[in-house]
Amino acid sequence: MEYHRVYIEIVVRALEEADIDVSMWYSKGIRPRSARLTLSRRRTAPVHGDAYVVLAWTEEHGWTLGHTEDATRPPTDTEQLFGTVLPEPQDLVAIIPRATSTRPTVGPVIALRRAGDNDGFEEQLAAYWDPTPQPQPESRPEEDASDPRLNRLDTVLERLLTTYTGSASGAPLPTPEATQRDADEIRAALADVHAYCRELRGARYAAGVQGYRSGARSARRRR
Incomplete structure (x- = not known):
């Protein structure tokens, strides 16, 4: 190792x-x-x-x-x-x-x-490595669902794809006001996704710290 x-x-x-x-x-x-x-x-x-x-x-x-x-x-x-x-x-x-x-x-x-x-x-x-697998809590259906922030971005992008695909086929382009609203909604959705990613990094770091602490305790017990 x-x-x-x-x-x-x-x-x-x-x-x-x-x-x-x-x-x-x-x-x-x-x-x-x-x-x-x-x-x-x-x-x-x-x-x-x-x-x-x-x-x-x-x-x-x-x-x-x-x-x-x-x-x-x-x-x-x-x-x-x-x-x-x-x-x-x-x-x-x-x-x-x-x-x-x-x-x-x-x-x-x-x-x-x-x-x-x-x-x-x-x-x-x-001591920074914990060889003992940590017990995992039993998952619940609601925990397995996608984060709503990701769903929001997916919905926005799907709607825009439909709009601009239709425009390529001859449908009228969105008005400047509608385009601005879409841009604002995309920015808000991206901000949510960035927050979600920061939370994931925090969770990974917390897991690493927990592994370090567990490993340190194991090392002290072995001395």
């Missing part, structure tokens, strides 16, 4: 829950194990322009922050963020907003441990 990947996934969920978009990320299981998260340029462009802001992690150096003009190359102007290799995901979330408002404070990146050290690191990492 790649325990470090579970830790990285929980970090990604925590960032997205805090509305810090991660445009891409990956992890490597070859020692020293590592991961790389690229923040969305939607948030970083005002300060960093076309550069990519990168959060990198290794089991020896922990988290570093840097930026690069080429997404395929290592980041430059790197700053080490913590004095530990496994900070809590929320601790990382708390300091990331400044990455969108300032350049990294360049400094030395030092080794905090060595891969393979017998220092309890593996147990700490394993």
Whole structure:
């Protein structure tokens, strides 16, 4: 089991829950194990322009922050963020907003441990993974139904499809007033869908936190 990947996934969920978009990320299981998260340029462009802001992690150096003009190359102007290799995901979330408002404070990146050290690191990492399946509540028919916000958007789009398909066959186009009403309704429906997606991300993050806590309890019991 790649325990470090579970830790990285929980970090990604925590960032997205805090509305810090991660445009891409990956992890490597070859020692020293590592991961790389690229923040969305939607948030970083005002300060960093076309550069990519990168959060990198290794089991020896922990988290570093840097930026690069080429997404395929290592980041430059790197700053080490913590004095530990496994900070809590929320601790990382708390300091990331400044990455969108300032350049990294360049400094030395030092080794905090060595891969393979017998220092309890593996147990700490394993605590982020809960091998015990969690019981699922019995579903009820109303819980299996589609969210009404999705149904609303589906209804709006179906109506517009019918309207404009008819227009292509010679039916009159909607009036400017009707078109404006349709646009307003689409915006409202999309806002509902975006809220629904945020709730889903929150639920996934909550599930990850629950797994982490359960895993931590299991790890303490095994000690």
